[in-house]
Amino acid sequence: MQKLGLNEIRERYLSFFESKGHLRLPSFPLVPQNDPSILLINAGMTPLKPYFTGKEVPPRKRITTCQKCIRTPDIERVGKTARHGTFFEMLGNFSFGDYFKREATAWAWEFVTQDLKLPVDRLWVSIYKEDDEAFEIWTKEVGVAPDRIVRMGKEDNFWEHGTGPCGPCSEIYFDRGEEAGCGDPNCAVGCDCDRFVEFWNLVFTQFDKDEQGNYNRLPNPNIDTGMGLERLAAIMQGVNSLFEVDTVKNIMEHVSKVAGVKYKEDPKKDISLRVITDHIRSTTFMVSDGILPSNEGRGYVLRRLLRRAARHGKLLGIEKPFLYEVAETVINESKEAYPELEEKREYIKKVIKVEEERFDETIDQGLNILNQYIAELKEANQKILSGDKAFRLYDTYGFPIDLTREILAEQGMGIDEEGFNHEMNEQRERARAARQEADSAAWGNDVFSKMDRNISTQFTGYFQFASISRVLAIIKGNTEVDKASKGEQVTILLDQTPFYGESGGQVGDTGVLESNNVKIRVLDCKKQGEGRFLHICEIESGEVSKNDEVKAVIDLERRKAISRNHTATHLLQKALRNVLGDHVAQSGSQVAPDRLRFDFSHYSAMTKEEIDKVEREVNRVVLDSLPIEAKEMPIEEAKKMGATALFGEKYGSIVRLVKMGDYSLELCGGSHLTSTSQVGAFKIISEGGVAAGVRRIEAVTGLEALDYFANKEKALEEVAVILKSSSSDIVKKAEALVNELKTSQKEVENLRNKLVRSSADDILSKAVHVKGIKVVTARMDELDMDGLRNMGDTLRNKLGSGVVALATGNEGKVNFVVMATKDVVAKGIHAGNIIKEVAKTAGGGGGGRPDMAQAGGKDVSKIDEALNKVIGLIEQQIK
Template sequence: MQTADIRQRWLDFFAERGHTVVPSASLVSDDPTLLFTVAGMVPFVPYLTGLVPAPYPRATSVQKCIRTNDIEEVGKTPRHGTFFQMSGNFSFGDYFKEGAISMAWDLLTTPEDGGGYGFDPNDLWVTVFEDDDEAIELWKSIAGLPEERIQRLGKDTNYWHTGQPGPAGPCSEIFFDRGPAYGADGGPATDDDRYVEIWNLVFMQYLIDDVKSKTDFRIVKELPKKNIDTGMGLERVAFIKQGVDNMYEIDQVRPVLDRAAEISGRRYGANHDDDVRMRVIADHVRSALMLMSDGVSPSNEGRGYILRRLLRRSIRAMRLLGVEGPTFRELFAASRDAMKAAYPEVATDYSHIEQLALGEEETFLRTLTAGTAILDLAVTKTKGSGRGELAGDTAFLLHDTYGFPIELTLEMADEAGLAVDRAAFDTLMTEQRSRAKADAKSKKKVLADLSVYADFRAKGETIFTGYSELTTASTVLGLLVDGRPVPVATAGQTAEVILAETSLYAESGGQAPDQGRIVGDGFELEVLDVQKPIKGLISHTVKVTSGEVGVGVPATTLVDEEYRRGATQAHSGTHLVHAALRQVLGPNAHQSGSFNKAGYLRLDYGWNSALSPETRSEIEEISNAAIRDNLEVVTREMPLDEAKSLGAMALFGEKYGDVVRVVDIGGPWSRELCAGTHVSTSAEVGMINIVGESSVGASNRRVESLVGLDAFRRFASERALVSELTSTLKTRPDQLVDRVGELVTSLKAAEKRIQQFEARALNDRVPALASKAVRTGEVLLVAETVGTLGSGDELRSLALAVRSQLGDAASVVALTAEVGGKPVAIVATSPAAREAGANAGALAKTMANVLGGGGGGKPDLAQGGGSDLGAIPAALDAVRSTLRG
């Protein structure tokens, strides 16, 4: 049974039983405490917790998920995958344990020709929470399971909660027995290789608080509405139904594994280590493909760092298979072909995905070259010192700075005949993880408790009127101060205000929030921020500038008209620049992010090279031509599928509802999905002035532009600058570039002549300095200060010339000078002086200590410095004393 068939049977089964089929949410989670959607229930948490009223009594989905906490286990076990699909059915106060158990058993054991999965009931076991007698009796009566195939387990495995105060409950897990060939008899409690968990039923029935750990919490009471949250691992069922040993060999993953084997010339199944590497590649390439299809780009932080790690681990695994060149073009194409039946977007967006993957591969292959040079140097030093173990901090540097996985360092060190101090490396990694966890924990603590919004959201969605009006009469539904509900807020306080209606735009879609005021009888509030803390609710952060505002009173929202005008100009300008980019560069220049506020816009897009000045000017000209043509701007609401059929562009990786807002500028010239505020005609944008273009990561560029009056002001200031320059240089504007070029050429020639004169002057000082050599201890010593010089390099050249002038004698040259207002010291020693025990590095350090700074270097040449110019004579005396000793 193919994975796509298993998926469709799930959705059909529950749809026939009254469940609303909900499409998979993005892998990028809306939950601010999560990087990714880590479980099938994550998109439904607001409904399960009661934070947002559920729009349907029961639902089903097959949710895309990413988990990386067990990334080191990928490829080693049959079931650990970074990307996986979780099939779930959910009840929001509708059916409970009996319904969940009954439907699960029906779907699993109904024959394949009857629409089920056709599992033999004798192969299935269940676990339940140790005190859940009700679930045990239901499994006996509904499924006819004997007592010996129902196992009671504790809170650590069979009790679910979020780790925070809120809903919780026991769960029951269903396991498939793979048979005695895979392990010992005795059920799931004894062996999780033989007994594979395929389905978990969570019975959410209690409210808990005082949560200290997974097993230590207090049950407050039963929930008024009991919920069901279940999850069946699609890949786990697939590898069982397809008769293969693990999830890496199912139809959606195996093609990548086979392609890796073909490229490397290795045979899958011939060598355990190679098999693990091929499974890692198959898993990570598929995971990266799905992440990029949801808009994640490689970077050095957050989600982008996880993606980068997956890609680099794939490259590393291919390298350990003996392949050092690029392979992503073939591997990603194989994964695309395997996944597009279930997720057509991976084919639709593939050109962008491939561009990101190939760009990252090219970058990391260069990084590998640089890191290999560092490793080679460390290996040489280690061997030279007689040690047989590479330092742990070197391995950590390679991992942290160059992205070298430790396995790659171990392999390359082993090839050089060295071990690696793994204990020291692990200690440094543990310290880094501890810092990261502490940082994440501190960030998590400052997040508002979203449950405070539940009562407000229960009263309905906030109505946004700002598309058509700037002033709206409303009612204060709630007030929060310091995250807690209050009846009133008084002058001087900062508070959150929840209104029934508002004309103030909440930050979203890249558009900054509106500025404005909220007024009422006896109070005035300055709006500091407008956000959507939970779906359907708008919250206004305000400062009470006068009076007192209370819950239930009338209030009027007033948008700052000038700011809104600038914001609409910028947002419509973003659409114009995006359309112009694609017209000039082609469809691969796909927007990957944006931000706009009054007078300013920035747009990130997929591209792997800088724009030439000519291309940048062309994009700017096309954008301004669209403004000149006064194109009509039309906004419409329609179903998402209809919008896509019209060619409306979606922001890559953005999440959209079933009904979307389409913004047309000049009809199909620019047609995008967008919930922002816009001008009525393109002429209202005024002007586009592109002021910056830069890189924001591999295969991603950023354009920045001023808009409207801000764009005009920039042009006006540049015009004034040109006018001043032409006046100063006594030339015409059209000759200004040539005139400045002439001046630069003349300046460079003059600087070169000055350098020649200075070098000659320094050389002229060499004989006089050499003549001051005095026998000190066993060497001839020149210890002098030479006044003020332009750079330390000049002082170094002078010291070397003096040393050369002294010939083969055992000589030490110690010179000081003032450079940039600070003392600098250079020490040079001849071979004979070094044989006599003189060390330039030690002498420079001695001088630097006197000068109030630091220094050192090689035995033949070293440098020091400090901050105390008055200590120069003492520093020279210190050299004399040291050499006498």
């Protein structure tokens, strides 16, 4: 059996199916496109779902891909076994109503036995127990021995997910030999041991399951196959796990070098090596696809993987950020198949490094909370941390549960594991229920899915702003109707339209549909993947019927404003890349008539100088009056020309290229101007962050920019009147007033400090002794929170030894500060526990360290009552 590298196997597979008439598509991003049912792509067929359901037309009826995938249900088991991983690549060949079982099985067998040369006597096939057709094809046409075929039940060999397309499947297994088995004489295909490895699943999608549970035969059945690349590579390379496959092994060797440890020398360290190796593969690919660490959704998955890997780095003794360095090896191993890794190399490393540095801060925050929990356990004479608190540390603060166990064990304590697992299971159930509900919705039927697939719209609106069109369909609610009349809100499909359908960040056109019999106001226009344009309408007069002819006219002035802003987004993206660097990539946009919004990847706020530089560059290109050309061409030709594409966007074989002089070249289906000078003027009105590593610019162009300048000028004149100054002298006048205010504030601060010093001695003279500890309490409504803390520090220093408790109440808001000197803390005083009870009396809450704590409250009338509790609380702590 030949030994092949993972990268060579991938290429062989894709080339093999290209030779069988399949279109090779690059891997789709890990972020699902227009599919709310899942967080991350988890199978090769997932991004192709619209082709299987008929919602979109595939670029070819035969497709082959190698899809990067992430699965996280077993994340806690990753590292503990040599089998589990979160990232993998899925090879697949797909037929959309073209070939079926005969070709799928024949080609699968040809590839594994003739191309890969896997020994036939070590291959097994499983089929669905009722699929006699598959048995006949495998045995009589493909030539597999009948005794090498195993029939299995629905759970193993029938693919379905709720309603919709489904069908039986057939799997190919590799026998790794008796030495890899469990020793049971009945060990066979289907056993849970490591002997029989399933590596290729052929799904025969031949049924459509309806709401009543009936399996209706599809007129054009599909083929969906999936083969784990790493699993196949392990077979071809004769190794026992994915971590020993060549490309993965090279990543682990990099980790081993940084940590100064070797694999298979220490089982505990091996767990950490596997965790880091798997997780850095996942995170590198996730970041390259535009995912950024956050506290929700797929960003939370990324953060969790990164922090788990960083934690295991610390267990191996690595104290500095290192994952971003290991990402280099991940990129080098896979960059030929996934060129986006190389394109975003520096960006990927930056994102990972920043998150590693943030994790160090999280560790500190988690330790503070855990230490507080430990103090509470000691005070209550308990040794078990509740499951909900352990889960809160893990889930809310990202504090690894194994670290919580380790630190508690050092204190002779433990965790309520049952309670923790209960909380974990509750969270999993909530997530699973949400996924199932969303998945069912994603495969659901609506009026459009039942519509004739031949009903589509020709868009004529790039250069024509009116057309004579025929009404193909009228939708009211979720029902297709034959006619509609005045006052009704409907969705209308036309055979051709000048209305741009909302897509690519550009809003839809508005306008009218009219004839002698009817006038219809078009409120919006949306585009469906099937090439249908949905005109969202309100009928103002008359009646419209299916097959009527209407004149479709867009609001031209509004379209011009939209086009100005869309052209400006192209200029903006290019200017941002020139000023900030090539890591800048579009993360989202909205192009409306009144403004544009552009989201882009960048890890820090732009400086005033950078914003000015970008704005000036865009306006310079506007003044250069560059010609704007848009033309359709094959996608490969566009890429050779250096066109910028939106990563993750689905492009057909023919694309529309928008060229602005020699400055900007982008793939875009939006509406544009004919010259950059038509933008008029470009003004950035805001720049800010919307997520970790994503910035947002809002800008205006044309008449909106002129209005913006006019409003600024008006505001300047109004300020000048208020300051009794001319517009030209307003800055000098403002500076003079600010200096005057600073002088006044210094005088006020000096007077306040004198007051504090004089009142400090008065407060100290009223100190009381509680079991040998001096205690000072005071209410100081004239101070804000900062002043209260400063007074607390002053009193504690002058006191030398004891406890200070202060409160202030202003405008219905209460603040408390409790401070204790180190010697009384050693006697059992805990400022955080004192303030928790004090604040509760005033309707608030808070906490803090044993030596210093602060809190808030809501009831000013309860301040004195709250302070009076301090003496009793101190007496309890001394006991």
